[in-house]
Amino acid sequence: MSSTGVSLSARQIVSKIIVYAILGIGSIVILLPLQWMISTSLKPLSHVFRFPPEFFPQQVIWQNYPDALSQLPFDLYFRNTLVIVILCLIGEVLVSSVVAYAFSRLRWRGRNTLFIVVLATMMLPRQVTLIPEFLIFRELGMIDTFGPLILPSFFGNPFYIFLLRQYFLTHSRELDQAAVIDGCSRFGVFWRITLPMSKPVLAAVAIFSFQFHWNDFFRPLIFLFSADNYTLALGLRFFQGTYGTEWNSLMAVSLVVMLPLIIVFFFTQKYFIQGVVFTGYK
Template sequence: MTVSAHDNRPRLPTWETALSHLVLVAGGFFLMIPLAWMLSTSLKSLGTVMSLPPEWIPRTFHWENYADIFRLVPFGRYVWNTVVITLLDVVGKIVSCSLVAFAFARLRWRGREVLFLIMLATMMLPPQVTMIPQFVVFKHMELIDTIVPLVLPNWLGGPFLTFLLRQFFMSIPLDLDDAARIDGASNFGIYWRVVLPLSKPALAAVAIFMFNGSWNDFFGPLIYLHSRDKYTIALGLRSFQDQNYTEWHLLMAASLVAMLPVVLIFFFAQKYFIQGIVFTGVKG
């Protein structure tokens, strides 16, 4: 059977495809409006922020606003505190959740399914339920106004991310474990040398989830951090707001600086993030 030369030509997009692309472009445009306004405001002077009609493109670009946020308040210190807490949270969450997920997915032991269901049941507890008891525990341990209450819970696992990693680990063939045991590998050796190297997409997804949550966390630092030199970025943004006064141009500049790491990490790691989320549903 001969193949027509017309079959090799690229197909033109149908009107349904064109319409869907048009809707996506329009949706993306509207989603970018707040970001564009934030960027515009960050380059204005305080006197022109509330001008009417609004100016999308400032007549004079005040780049010094970005320098002022580090000069007027210790914003660099806030960034450093946030980086330290976020990195400790990400490492702790990856280590603890991957170990628990490995035990639920790859090991056979009595009561495994029951404990797994109990762990999933804790997802139904809102954080407001455990907030006060947890605060009382850390207060008795004299850890208030330290970063320990913000870091230690993330070294003790978590139901959602443990479930995500467990689903991914179950998609890895068990034959690899048997082959490793024949070569003399222990359970930890299988976890470290077999499962983790094959789970980079899922680990990247966990890291992005944790980074985003920890970097933008406001409520936790608000409760546990009292000293100004220990503030995170989320608390530091309040430095540009007062009860009767808000420096909108500096607040928008600081918000853009705070948002930039999250956007960059997701932009460069979105491939692994999407793979990690998709592959967790391969095997249940």
């Protein structure tokens, strides 16, 4: 890369070592909270409060996991969360890409004006409209149902509309026109050409949506009340309220709640990072 050729000078070697050292220490600092979490989750409660604390558990109690998870119906919370997350994901990916297509590949008057409105709503903190939204869903009799959590996703999400539009704009219009001449309908162009060509960004949107709704706490807290409807986030909050100082159980359950997200991240991180880059870099 640099013009000095094959051999590195002593100064370059030293600076390389410093860079690796800083990045290595940084990595440890980043991973330490997770290591601490795993370590605490496997300790007996008496060792959790031992001073000075142990970084690695001297006694490993795997039984902490089944014990903690059987305190509350976490399987039910898991199913509830999954239903909400999957329906939100379908709604957001499908509707946002339909809307983004109109904002990028079709020509019509008012397009730019309306797109500015999309950008403006992207900046709007959703809590500002929360109280009337709560009252609307109350009128509809949907409080303490999944409705208020799922339905908004089927109106599309401004952030994902923006993301998908930027991606669709990079496709050539000639391809669309060629397909129409070959007898493809307008909607067919979207469905058979644009969408299949946009798999990476669709994957990114799907992952973002999954991540957001999996972690979401604020809206379930406001719209769900009965324990049968709890999501994992609400269940975890309830668990914390009941077993507040049993840190080994709390860490075990918290880790189990995080785990699906970590697994999804490891298998899809290519799309994840591509998507993040696509949002922020521009």
